Amino acid sequence: MSQIPINTIEITERAASKVRKFAENEGKKPFALKVAVKGGGCSGLTYDLEIVDTPAENEKIIKQHGVEIRIPKKSFIFLAGTILDFSDGLNGKGFLFSNPNAKKSCGCGTSFSV
């Protein structure tokens, strides 16, 4: 797994393209991708993605591949250094998180523990 600086998160071109498509379908322009962490799920913490159009307070903003990513600062503690990718196709798993903070992930990959 490639490593990225721990003060940011990265989105791959493939994932960014998918996000742009979702935003277009939702008719949101301008838009941003909110990446957050919620409590719960099999391993304790769950990733949460949302296409948003209005900024909120206390968010870290990163722009990459034409997508603005907003991360609430409390969530960023758990997400620093993460790479967001997308796995397409019949056996694809959708959005994939490679999170260096995750010590354990659940079977379906949507939740993790630190």
Added chain:
Amino acid sequence: MFSETFFVDFNRVKFLFQKGSDALDLLDRLSTNSVLELSEKGIKTTIVTDEKAKIIDVLNVWKINNNKLLLESNIENINKLISWINKFTIEEDSLIQKQEDFFKISIIGNDLNKLYEFIPLLKNTKKGNFIEFTISSKRFLIGKHELFNGLESIDFICLDGILSRERLKKMIFNIDIPEKTQEDFELFRIKNLIPKSGSEITDSYNPLDLGLERFIDFSKGCYVGQEVVARLDTYKKVQNIMHMIKVDDIDSNMRGTKITSSSGGYAIAISKKKFV
């Protein structure tokens, strides 16, 4: 067959409000039952488990409205439950508030006609629902629910201070429903295999060890401990079984058995399945 009707003062029950637009969603992600499906004025029992599916608490959830839940915990587990919920409250709009002066009294049994004469609204209230009711200017939630073994109960929760406790007891007594003392209820509980916090409901066991399957929704999706619960159930790997035994039948050769409660010659034991 169960025939008597009585009331009992659950003086070890403790209450919390969980408030906020994410309260229900967060609790759903932390517990075994599908509380998201709970309708307003509904009651549901759910189990909060840790990553290894060990029990943090078994609690009744009373949904006041979409942004306000009343959680019924107990003196043994309440602080652990609060810490656990707070640990997983990250961005969520969810706030926990302990309610020190609420109390609960339950009527158990089928002879409820006099109660229905006194509170007619209760007669048509369905199991798993509650009404708000005022008795002598004190606010109560009165719900039709069940004990942890499925036995039906009518639960009174007073929201207006412990001083109303004796007044409520007197009112129930006056409609010919006697009180069961704590000692007598302990024997009743053991004979009816109702697990209790601090005795059976502890972090030594998972919900399946205690036969609490009815409070697990196996199709609801992820919650903390879900993978372990699903695996134990699917592969029939539950290690323990809870059962009632007579104290006279206990002998020193009962390998893998722990007596968790005893009263009046009866006991609840949790045994390793392979030795039973």
